[in-house]
Amino acid sequence: xxxxxxxxxxxxxxxxxxxxxxxxxxxxxxxxxxxxxxxxxxxxxxxxxxxxxxxxxxxxxxxxxxxxxxxxxxxxxxxxxxxxxxxxxxxxxxxxxxxxxxxxxxxxxxxxxxxxxxxxxxxxxxxxxxxxxxxxxxxxxxxxxxxxxxxxxxxxxxxxxxxxxxxxxxxxxxxxxxxxxxxxxxxxxxxxxxxxxxxxxxxxxxxxxxxxxxxxxxxxxxxxxxxxxxxxxxxxxxxxxxxxxxxxxxxxxxxxxxxxxxxxxxxxxxxxxxxxxxxxxxxxxxxxxxxxxxxxxxxxxxxxxxxxxxxxxxxxxxxxxxxxxxxxxxxxxxx
Amino acid sequence: xxxxxxxxxxxxxxxxxxxxxxxxxxxxxxxxxxxxxxxxxxxxxxxxxxxxxxxxxxxxxxxxxxxxxxxxxxxxxxxxxxxxxxxxxxxxxxxxxxxxxxxxxxxxxxxxxxxxxxxxxxxxxxxxxxxxxxxxxxxxxxxxxxxxxxxxxxxxxxxxxxxxxxxxxxxxxxxxxxxxxxxxxxxxxxxxxxxxxxxxxxxxxxxxxxxxxxxxxxxxxxxxxxxxxxxxxxxxxxxxxxxxxxxxxxxxxxxxxxxxxxxxxxxxxxxxxxxxxxxxxxxxxxxxxxxxxxxxxxxxxxxxxxxxxxxxxxxxxxxxxxxxxxxxxxxxxxx
DNA sequence: CTGTTAGCGCATTCAT
DNA sequence: ATGAATGCGCTAACAG
Numbered sequence: 001x002x003x004x005x006x007x008x009x010x011x012x013x014x015x016x017x018x019x020x021x022x023x024x025x026x027x028x029x030x031x032x033x034x035x036x037x038x039x040x041x042x043x044x045x046x047x048x049x050x051x052x053x054x055x056x057x058x059x060x061x062x063x064x065x066x067x068x069x070x071x072x073x074x075x076x077x078x079x080x081x082x083x084x085x086x087x088x089x090x091x092x093x094x095x096x097x098x099x100x101x102x103x104x105x106x107x108x109x110x111x112x113x114x115x116x117x118x119x120x121x122x123x124x125x126x127x128x129x130x131x132x133x134x135x136x137x138x139x140x141x142x143x144x145x146x147x148x149x150x151x152x153x154x155x156x157x158x159x160x161x162x163x164x165x166x167x168x169x170x171x172x173x174x175x176x177x178x179x180x181x182x183x184x185x186x187x188x189x190x191x192x193x194x195x196x197x198x199x200x201x202x203x204x205x206x207x208x209x210x211x212x213x214x215x216x217x218x219x220x221x222x223x224x225x226x227x228x229x230x231x232x233x234x235x236x237x238x239x240x241x242x243x244x245x246x247x248x249x250x251x252x253x254x255x256x257x258x259x260x261x262x263x264x265x266x267x268x269x270x271x272x273x274x275x276x277x278x279x280x281x282x283x284x285x286x287x288x289x290x291x292x293x294x295x296x297x298x299x300x301x302x303x304x305x306x307x308x309x310x311x312x313x314x315x316x317x318x319x320x321x322x323x324x325x326x327x328x329x330x331x332x333x334x335x
Numbered sequence: 336x337x338x339x340x341x342x343x344x345x346x347x348x349x350x351x352x353x354x355x356x357x358x359x360x361x362x363x364x365x366x367x368x369x370x371x372x373x374x375x376x377x378x379x380x381x382x383x384x385x386x387x388x389x390x391x392x393x394x395x396x397x398x399x400x401x402x403x404x405x406x407x408x409x410x411x412x413x414x415x416x417x418x419x420x421x422x423x424x425x426x427x428x429x430x431x432x433x434x435x436x437x438x439x440x441x442x443x444x445x446x447x448x449x450x451x452x453x454x455x456x457x458x459x460x461x462x463x464x465x466x467x468x469x470x471x472x473x474x475x476x477x478x479x480x481x482x483x484x485x486x487x488x489x490x491x492x493x494x495x496x497x498x499x500x501x502x503x504x505x506x507x508x509x510x511x512x513x514x515x516x517x518x519x520x521x522x523x524x525x526x527x528x529x530x531x532x533x534x535x536x537x538x539x540x541x542x543x544x545x546x547x548x549x550x551x552x553x554x555x556x557x558x559x560x561x562x563x564x565x566x567x568x569x570x571x572x573x574x575x576x577x578x579x580x581x582x583x584x585x586x587x588x589x590x591x592x593x594x595x596x597x598x599x600x601x602x603x604x605x606x607x608x609x610x611x612x613x614x615x616x617x618x619x620x621x622x623x624x625x626x627x628x629x630x631x632x633x634x635x636x637x638x639x640x641x642x643x644x645x646x647x648x649x650x651x652x653x654x655x656x657x658x659x660x661x662x663x664x665x666x667x668x669x670x
Numbered sequence: 671c672t673g674t675t676a677g678c679g680c681a682t683t684c685a686t
Numbered sequence: 687a688t689g690a691a692t693g694c695g696c697t698a699a700c701a702g
Contacts, residue, residue: 008679019689024681034687054454055394056679059694064390074406074434075415075615083409087436096454099409099434101422119389119431225619258619280410284560284593286621343695354673359697369671391695394678 007048015048016040027052058120067307068116069099070109072128077280078296082127082148085300093308095122104223106130113139123307130192133158144310146318148303149294150194160303160318164194167292167323168201171246171274174290174325176209180244180272184217186231186256188248195223198248198276216240221252228255236263243271244331250275250282250291257285257330272331276323287329294323342383350383351375362387393455402432402642403451407439407463412615413631417462417483420635428643430457439558441465448474458642465527468493479645483638484629485529495638495653499529502627502658503536506581506609509625509660511544515579515607519552521566521591523583530558533583533611551575556587563590571598578606579666585610585617585626592620592665607666611658622664629658 009027013020018037025031026041033041044050058064069086071079083099090097100116102109109131116124123144126136133147133155147159175183185202188195199218206213219234221227228247232255235242247253253275260267267273267287275282278293302319309316344362348355353372360366361376368376379385393399404421406414418434425432435451437444444466451459458479461471468482468490482494510518520537523530534553541548551573556562563582567590570577582588588610595602602608602622610617613628637654644651 009681010679020680021682021690022688025688028681030681032687037688051453053394053679055390055399056694057681059388059390059394059696060679060681062681062694071409073415074409074418075412077410080408080410084436096450101419115431118386225615254616254619257621258623261621280560281589281616284589286592286596344697345695355696356674356698357672360672363697365697367671372672388695391678392697394680395695395697397678397697 007050008053009050012041012044012048012050015044064120064122065094065096066119066121067095067097067304068113068119068121068124069097070102070112070116070124070126070129071099072102072104072109074099074101078277078294079127081296082300082303085297085302086125086304087300088297089301089304089308095308095311097125102129102131104129110139123311125303125307144307146303146307146310148299150192153193157317160299160306160321162294162299162321162323164197164323165201165204167276167294168198168246168248169205170201170323170325171276171292172202172205173208174327175244175246175272175274175331176205176211178244178272178331181211182214182217182240182242183211183244183246184219184235184240184242186228186245186247186252187218187220188223188252190220192223195220195248202246214240217242221248223249223251225251225255228252228257229259230255232256232259232263244273245271246274246276248276250277250279250289253289253291254281254285257289268330268332274331278326282326283328285330287332290328290331291326292323293326295321342385343388344385347376347379347383347385350379399455399457400429400431401454401456402430402639403448403454403456403459404432404434405437405444405447405451405459405461405464406434407437407444409434409436413612413629414462416631417635417638420632420637421460421639422635423632424636424639424643430643430646432460437464437466439464445474458646460638460642479642481638481642481645483634485527488528492652495634495641495656497629497634497656497658499532499658500536500539502611502629503533503581503583504540505536505658505660506611506627507537507540508543509662510579510581510607510609510666511540511546513579513607513666516546517549517552517575517577518546518579518581519554519570519575519577521563521580521582521587522553522555523558523587525555527558530555530583537581549575552577556583558584558586560586560590563587563592564594565590567591567594567598579609580606581609581611583611585612585614585624588624588626589616589620592624603665603667609666613661617661618663620665622667625663625666626661627658628661630656 009020009023013023023041026033026038073079100112102112109129124140125146128149149161187199203213216238219231221231247256265271275289275291278291282289282291298321306318344355344358348358358376361368361373408414435447437447444464459475460481463484471480522534538548554566554569556566582591600606610624610626613626617624617626633656641653
C-alpha cells in the first residue's frame with residue numbers, strides 16, 4: 001500500500017492514554033468502556049485521522065467484511081440497477097461489495113466465484129446466471145449465499161425473485177385485451193427456470209382466454225438480442241400468421257423489432273410487441289416498447305438486506321416483489 | 336471467513352520438510368530454491384490444496400495486490416467493455432480488480448475512491464468521470480493512477496485515450512462527403528475535454544470543406560440521452576434548417592433520434608445522424624446508427640498493461656488508440 | 671541457498 | 687472496566 005497509513009491503533013492508544021485493547025474495544029463497540037476514555041479515544045481518532053487497516057482486522061477477526069457479487073454482465077442496465085441496489089443496501093454497514101462478471105458463461109462464473117473466494121468473501125450474492133444453488137454452494141462451502149433474479153429451485157428461501165409466471169401472464173393478457181388472438185412467444189433458454197415460468201404465464205393467459213395455444217408460435221431463444229432476430233425469421237419462414245409477439249426479455253424484443261423492420265413489417269400497425277425487463281432503451285425504441293418492469297433496485301436492496309440478516313445469524317424470509325407492466329406505443333393499436 | 340482455510344504455510348512446510356520461509360520463497364518466486372525442496376513444496380501445496388491467505392500476505396508485505404477501477408456506470412456497454420479489458424489484462428497476474436461506480440457524479444466519485452482507498456488499493460484506474468488527474472491524485476496520494484477515456488490535461492503520460500479531435504473530424508467529414516453542408520452538432524458537456532475536442536474536430540472538418548460554421552447549429556448537451564431530445568427541440572425551435580447531425584455520443588444520438596421520430600422527421604431521408612461510441616444498441620436502432628467506435632476492450636487492456644508496468648516501477652508510455660467510423664443506415668442517403 | 675527471528679496491525683483471550 | 691499477553695498467516699531482514 002503506497003499510502004503511508006502509519007497511524008495505528010497503538011498511536012491513538014498512546015495519545016488517548018489508554019491501552020491498545022481499549023481502543024480496539026471502542027472502535028468495535030463490543031464492550032463497555034468508560035465515557036472519559038471513550039471520548040479520549042474518539043478524539044484521538046479524528047485528530048490523527050486514523051484509518052483502520054482492513055487486513056490486520058480481517059486477519060485477526062477471521063472476517064473479511066467483503067460481500068462478493070457475481071453479475072452476468074456489467075454492461076446490462078438491468079443488472080446494473082440491481083448492483084446499485086446492493087451497493088445502496090450495503091452502504092452504512094461495515095460490509096463492502098466486490099463485483100465479478102460471469103458473462104453468461106457457466107465456466108466463467110465458476111472462475112469468478114473462485115477468484116472471489118480467494119479474496120475470502122464473507123458472503124456471495126449471485127445475480128442471474130446458469131449456476132444453480134447447489135452448484136454454487138458446492139463451490140463456496142458454508143458462507144451465506146443469496147440468489148437474485150433467477151430463483152434457486154428448492155432453495156426459494158435463499159432467493160430474491162419476482163413471480164415470473166404472473167408477470168408473463170399479465171404481459172400476455174394485455175395483448176389479449178387489445179384484441180389479439182394469434183400471439184407468438186419468444187422464450188428464453190428453456191434450461192433456465194425464468195424462461196420456463198414465463199412460458200407458463202403466457203400459456204396460462206391464453207388458456208384463460210380460451211385461445212388454443214399453437215406450438216409453432218413459440219420459439220426458443222437464448223435471451224440474447226441476436227436470437228430475437230433469428231426467432232422472428234423462423235416464425236416468418238413457418239408461414240404462420242400472428243398479430244402480436246411477447247418476448248421473454250427486452251434484448252430479444254429488440255432483435256425481433258429489427259427483423260420486423262427489415263421485413264417491412266410495422267410495429268404496432270402490423271404486429272404488437274411486448275418485452276420484459278424495461279431496459280432503458282425500451283423507452284427510446286422506435287416505437288417505444290411495452291414491457292414488464294422488474295423492480296431492479298429493490299431486488300438489490302432486498303438482497304443486501306437479506307444477506308446482512310444472514311450474516312448476523314438472523315433468519316428472515318425474503319420479500320417477494322412484483323413486476324409491473326409498462327404500456328408504450330409498441331402495443332398502441334388494438335385490433 | 337466462514338470457509339475453514341486451516342491449511343497454512345506451516346502445514347505445507349512441515350509436509351515438505353522445509354521451513355516456512357522456504358515455502359514463502361517458492362510461492363513468491365523471489366529467491367532461488369533447490370530443485371528438490373521446490374518440488375516438495377509444490378507437491379505439498381497441491382496435495383493439501385493450499386490457498387494463501389491474502390490478508391496475512393498483504394499485512395506482511397504491505398501490498399494489497401488490489402487495483403481499484405472507478406467506472407461511471409456499470410450499466411454502460413462501453414464502460415463495460417473497458418472493464419472487461421482491464422479484467423483480461425489483469426488475469427494471470429497476482430493483481431485483482433475491485434470496481435466502483437461513480438454514476439457520473441463528482442461527489443459519488445470521491446466517495447467511491449475513498450471507499451476503495453480504505454481497501455488499500457495498490458493502484459487506481461479511473462474510467463471517464465469529471466474528476467481531473469490532480470483532484471484524484473490529491474485524494475489517493477502516491478499510488479499509481481491511470482486515467483482512461485478522458486485525457487488528463489497535462490498528464491497525458493498517465494492517460495489512455497483516443498484522439499477525439501481526429502475522430503470527430505472523421506465523423507463530420509463523412510457527412511460532408513455525403514454532400515451535407517448544413518450539419519448540426521450536439522456537444523457533450525463542454526467542461527469536459529472530450530466534448531471540447533470533439534467540437535474542435537467537427538469545426539476542423541467544416542473549415543477544411545470551406546463551410547462557414549453556424550454557432551446556432553451547435554448545442555451543448557450533457558452526454559445523457561435526454562439532453563439529445565432537448566438539443567433537437569432547441570435546434571428546431573430556432574428554426575434553423577439542417578440536413579445532418581453529429582452527436583458527441585450515442586446516448587445523445589438516441590435521444591435526438593427519438594425527438595426526430597416524434598416530430599415526424601425521417602432518418603436518414605430528412606436528416607442524417609452520426610453518433611459516437613458504437614454502443615451495441617446503435618446497430619439495432621431503427622435505422623441502425625452510423626457512429627465512431629472506440630476500441631474499448633483495447634483501452635482496458637492498455638490501461639491494465641500500463642498500470643502493471645507502473646507497479647513494477649517501469650516507465651512506459653501508453654499506446655495511442657484510434658476510433659473507427661462504423662457506417663450504417665442512419666447516413667445511408669446522400670444528397 | 672535456507673532456517674531463525676521479528677514483526678505487519680488488530681482482535682481476543684486472560685487476568686486484574 | 688481495562689491492561690497485558692498471545693496469535694491470526696505471512697514476508698522480510700538477519701544470519702549462517
